[in-house]
Amino acid sequence: MAEAKNAPEARETQNFIEVAVASDRAAGRFDGRVHTRFPPEPNGFLHIGHAKAICLGFSLAETNEGLTNLRFDDTNPIKEESKYVEAITEDVRWLGYEWGDRLYYASDYFEQLYEWAVKLIEAGKAFVCDLSAEEIRAHRGTLTEPGIESPFRNRSVDENLDLFERMRGGEFEDGSRTLRAKIDMASGNLNLRDPVMYRVLHTSHHRSGDQWCIYPTYDWAHGQSDSIEGITHSTCTLEFENHRPLYDWYLDALGVHHPRQIEFAPLNLSNTILSKRKLLQLVNDGHVSGWDDPRMPTLSGMRRRGFPPTSIRTFCGMIGVGKQASLIELAQLEFCVREDLNRTALRRSAVLRPLKVVIENYPEEQEEKLEAINNPEDDAAGTRKVPFSRELYIERSDFMEDPPKKYFRLGPGREVRLRYGYFIRCVGFEKDERTGDVVELRCTYDPETRGGHAPDGRKVKGTIHWVSARHAIEATVRLYNSLFACPDPGALGDAFLGALNPDSVETIHGARVEPSLAEAEVGLPYQFERQGYYCKDSVESKRGALVFNRTVSLRDSWAKIVKKARASRR
Numbered sequence: 001m002a003e004a005k006n007a008p009e010a011r012e013t014q015n016f017i018e019v020a021v022a023s024d025r026a027a028g029r030f031d032g033r034v035h036t037r038f039p040p041e042p043n044g045f046l047h048i049g050h051a052k053a054i055c056l057g058f059s060l061a062e063t064n065e066g067l068t069n070l071r072f073d074d075t076n077p078i079k080e081e082s083k084y085v086e087a088i089t090e091d092v093r094w095l096g097y098e099w100g101d102r103l104y105y106a107s108d109y110f111e112q113l114y115e116w117a118v119k120l121i122e123a124g125k126a127f128v129c130d131l132s133a134e135e136i137r138a139h140r141g142t143l144t145e146p147g148i149e150s151p152f153r154n155r156s157v158d159e160n161l162d163l164f165e166r167m168r169g170g171e172f173e174d175g176s177r178t179l180r181a182k183i184d185m186a187s188g189n190l191n192l193r194d195p196v197m198y199r200v201l202h203t204s205h206h207r208s209g210d211q212w213c214i215y216p217t218y219d220w221a222h223g224q225s226d227s228i229e230g231i232t233h234s235t236c237t238l239e240f241e242n243h244r245p246l247y248d249w250y251l252d253a254l255g256v257h258h259p260r261q262i263e264f265a266p267l268n269l270s271n272t273i274l275s276k277r278k279l280l281q282l283v284n285d286g287h288v289s290g291w292d293d294p295r296m297p298t299l300s301g302m303r304r305r306g307f308p309p310t311s312i313r314t315f316c317g318m319i320g321v322g323k324q325a326s327l328i329e330l331a332q333l334e335f336c337v338r339e340d341l342n343r344t345a346l347r348r349s350a351v352l353r354p355l356k357v358v359i360e361n362y363p364e365e366q367e368e369k370l371e372a373i374n375n376p377e378d379d380a381a382g383t384r385k386v387p388f389s390r391e392l393y394i395e396r397s398d399f400m401e402d403p404p405k406k407y408f409r410l411g412p413g414r415e416v417r418l419r420y421g422y423f424i425r426c427v428g429f430e431k432d433e434r435t436g437d438v439v440e441l442r443c444t445y446d447p448e449t450r451g452g453h454a455p456d457g458r459k460v461k462g463t464i465h466w467v468s469a470r471h472a473i474e475a476t477v478r479l480y481n482s483l484f485a486c487p488d489p490g491a492l493g494d495a496f497l498g499a500l501n502p503d504s505v506e507t508i509h510g511a512r513v514e515p516s517l518a519e520a521e522v523g524l525p526y527q528f529e530r531q532g533y534y535c536k537d538s539v540e541s542k543r544g545a546l547v548f549n550r551t552v553s554l555r556d557s558w559a560k561i562v563k564k565a566r567a568s569r570r
């Protein structure tokens with residue numbers, strides 16, 4: 001198991017990016033400096049794929065005495081909002097990373113980018129184009145056909161400078177003119193076919209307000225922003241591989257600091273969508289309650305669901321960083337969460353589907369406190385007292401009227417151990433005449449078995465959990481399953497909505513939990529014994545409701561997947 005931080009020393013081998021960085025340092029490139037950045041666009045919340053990029057960027061710096069910047073690449077005011085900036089900074093911090101005083105915005109560089117654009121015009125390397133976006137697209141050509149040069153490509157430098165200044169001045173309508181780099185309309189790389197650097201957009205920006213009515217494209221802003229910040233190693237996902245020649249072209253044309261860009265395969269997770277555009281659609285169309293819906297693969301959703309940030313970092317370390325795209329099993333992430341919580345979560349008793357038990361030989365007015373262990377994995381967690389009385393609730397599934405052979409829980413005449421309590425024996429039960437459901441068990445207890453052992457040495461095979469009916473608190477419990485029913489909804493394109501899992505959430509009302517859970521800390525998972533890990537919902541608790549989210553079940557499906565894979569390799 002990797003350490004909580006995904007430092008390379010916790011793993012056996014370095015990934016290819018760590019190897020590249022180490023060899024740059026050994027060769028004295030960038031004076032041996034390592035300076036990385038995480039560059040989100042504030043147009044949505046961060047998801048688990050971003051966590052992979054964050055862990056990589058920050059850990060590269062951490063292990064090389066380097067620095068990491070957080071920079072918002074905020075070049076598209078139509079889709080960007082400050083609420084996303086706030087959510088993103090909160091999420092990066094929650095994940096456990098700090099950027100010190102190095103929080104930057106591409107919008108801080110708008111003036112510098114403008115000056116650099118002027119420089120390219122002066123060098124005859126950029127021109128103002130009057131084609132519409134549609135015409136530019138139509139002229140672009142294909143992978144097999146060269147593009148067509150714009151009729152405005154050979155404007156004089158003076159005319160270009162004049163027009164570009166007037167673009168900035170607000171003289172032209174949205175979409176009427178662009179500034180384009182003059183590179184090569186026949187290039188095999190479509191990104192080099194005179195790409196757009198600026199477009200006219202009379203839209204307020206979340207930071208610069210109405211100061212600008214032309215905005216740099218992402219491709220024009222990104223590499224230069226890295227350069228301004230003195231970034232040495234600029235890591236990004238594979239789709240930027242064929243943008244690299246363009247970034248190189250810009251940086252070389254300007255003659256400024258040139259970071260090394262290294263691309264890696266993005267995270268794809270089974271039964272999950274990791275596209276901000278599609279996640280936004282889920283939110284906007286009401287398929288989920290918001291970006292922080294506990295079923296969302298966002299960091300805020302995972303936080304609300306109870307995933308510890310350490311488990312996400314462990315997961316990112318485990319999956320590694322490579323060049324080959326692959327689909328990682330959701331079960332592997334849940335495995336990391338379960339391992340983490342098994343070590344840290346306090347144990348509590350909760351009955352999700354209650355069945356009443358009356359202990360006939362226990363005096364009506366009597367009650368006592370039994371000692372229960374808080375976490376068998378952690379002695380320091382100590383014990384607590386749980387109340388016991390004549391009437392209890394147990395799980396409906398812990399009684400069968402006609403139990404099969406291997407069923408070791410309660411049945412007529414059978415005896416079980418109550419966890420941290422007594423042995424009880426079922427001496428009768430009552431049924432709802434109408435439905436045929438068992439609604440109450442009549443039991444007796446053996447006072448000699450306090451603490452779970454019989455002095456006469458007799459054994460019971462089953463141990464069940466319970467709560468005292470009089471003391472328990474009522475709660476609502478939400479059980480989550482994957483949001484998508486098929487393994488790779490990302491492959492469905494825009495038809496992904498059809499793969500939504502209709503059973504992604506099951507709500508159970510009227511669960512009964514032990515009294516100490518009234519004070520449960522919001523967002524902190526507890527192990528409900530024999531059930532799984534659950535945490536108090538942050539949003540519902542603000543409304544005064546006691547709602548628990550299931551973080552993960554106890555069932556480890558990842559171990560099964562690994563076992564099966566090993567067997568098939570033999």
Ligand code: ATP
Binds near residue numbers: 050236266276
């Ligand atoms: P958009 O389509 O809006 O650009 P995006 O997911 O690329 O969505 P960004 O804010 O541009 O969002 O991403 C910030 C950084 O996170 C980028 O460097 C990007 O490469 C990285 N990233 C995005 N998705 C993943 C993923 N699934 N796995 C690993 N890294 C990712």
Ligand code: MG
Binds near residue numbers: 041
């Ligand atoms: Mg992106």
